[in-house]
Amino acid sequence: MAQKFRILKKDALAPGIKRIVVSAPLIARKAQAGQFVILRIDERGERFPLTLVDWNPEEGSIVLIFQEVGASTRKLGSLEVGDYVEDIVGPLGNPTEVEKFGEVAVVGGGVGTALIYPWVRVLKAAGNRVVTILGARNASLLLLEDELRKISDELHISTDDGSKGFKGFTADVLKSLLEKGKKFNLVMAAGPVPMMRAVAEVTRPYNIKTVVSLNPIMVDGTGMCGGCRVSVGGETKFACVDGPEFDAHQVDFRELTNRLRTYIEEETKATTA
Numbered sequence: 001m002a003q004k005f006r007i008l009k010k011d012a013l014a015p016g017i018k019r020i021v022v023s024a025p026l027i028a029r030k031a032q033a034g035q036f037v038i039l040r041i042d043e044r045g046e047r048f049p050l051t052l053v054d055w056n057p058e059e060g061s062i063v064l065i066f067q068e069v070g071a072s073t074r075k076l077g078s079l080e081v082g083d084y085v086e087d088i089v090g091p092l093g094n095p096t097e098v099e100k101f102g103e104v105a106v107v108g109g110g111v112g113t114a115l116i117y118p119w120v121r122v123l124k125a126a127g128n129r130v131v132t133i134l135g136a137r138n139a140s141l142l143l144l145e146d147e148l149r150k151i152s153d154e155l156h157i158s159t160d161d162g163s164k165g166f167k168g169f170t171a172d173v174l175k176s177l178l179e180k181g182k183k184f185n186l187v188m189a190a191g192p193v194p195m196m197r198a199v200a201e202v203t204r205p206y207n208i209k210t211v212v213s214l215n216p217i218m219v220d221g222t223g224m225c226g227g228c229r230v231s232v233g234g235e236t237k238f239a240c241v242d243g244p245e246f247d248a249h250q251v252d253f254r255e256l257t258n259r260l261r262t263y264i265e266e267e268t269k270a271t272t273a
Contacts, residue, residue: 005085008061014141016068017111018077019053025060027052027090033098033118034213034245037062037090041075045086048072049215049240051115052091062088065114065143093244100127102185105177106152107170107199109135112191113143115213119188120151129153131184133173135195139164171198184208189248193257200248210248214239214256231255 009021027037036049054063068077079085096119104123108116113134123130132152136142137160149155157165158173166173174187187210189199196212203210214230228239231252237243 005088007079007081007083007085010079010081013065013143014136016077017065017141017143018068019063019065020076020079021061021063022085022088023060024062024088024090027088028055028057028060028062031055031062031091032095033122034096034115035091035093036244037064037088038092039064039072039076039085039089040087041072041079042086045075046072047087049092051118051213053114053117065111067111092240094242096122096245098122098126102128103131103183104128105131105133105174105182105184105187107133107135107174107187107189107191107195108143108148109170109189109191109195110137110141111143112189112195112213113148115190116188117144117147119190120148124151124153131177131182132156133158133170135159135170135173135191137161169198170195171202174199175202178202178206186211187248188212188245193253196248196251197253200251200253204249211245212248212251213244214246214251215244 004023006023007020008023011019013019031052036051038047038049040047050064050066052062053065066073066076068074106116106120120130120132130152131154132148133156134142134145134148135158139159142157142164156173158168158170159165160169187199187203187208189196190213200210200212229236230239232246233250237246
């Protein structure tokens with residue numbers, strides 16, 4: 001079965017950020033925007049989730065983008081075309097709920113940009129006007145800019161250091177657009193937790209429906225382990241089966257932030273081993 005998950009293509013999008021195309025016919029046939037897969041590099045590897053960025057049912061392939069931040073993602077980044085990934089399970093999670101909302105703002109920060117690409121694609125296909133806000137720490141870390149420009153009605157760029165576009169954060173760009181009178185029927189955001197939290201606070205006074213895709217720690221991806229539990233509207237939810245997309249104004253971002261720090265010591269040891 002391992003031969004099914006052969007790496008067909010690989011390229012570097014930015015320093016430490018890779019894109020791979022993997023043969024996975026059954027997953028490619030069922031994949032939808034908003035869903036993810038869980039990988040295990042080898043028999044001794046940990047399980048970790050990655051967003052389904054794109055898929056080709058005819059070719060039987062899926063596209064994954066990841067940042068080399070820990071032992072497992074670094075090992076995945078070391079694989080070359082022709083190598084195999086031991087296990088890939090998916091598609092997991094609930095697909096994005098898509099309809100003709102009207103004017104939609106889609107906000108992506110860092111590697112979260114990998115997730116917003118399929119969002120923009122399906123939102124446009126449903127007849128929406130999509131304003132994309134793309135952010136990163138600096139210009140060299142901006143992802144999929146050309147691809148998003150082609151499918152967005154507007155594209156705004158922000159960088160923390162001002163090396164490209166607006167100097168500041170994606171939430172600042174969104175706030176500026178709203179203050180100038182822009183009307184959005186829906187806002188969707190994916191990226192670092194502080195960014196998603198900031199977007200939620202920007203849209204809250206305007207009472208704009210805001211959806212975020214959460215990325216808590218996951219193990220099995222089927223709701224069995226409880227590792228991905230998050231508090232939404234005062235209730236415990238499992239991101240893998242109840243999400244990964246939730247109402248941003250109901251998410252307990254403080255709890256989510258604390259849970260993401262749970263295994264920092266172990267991750268550091270694994271990376272330096």
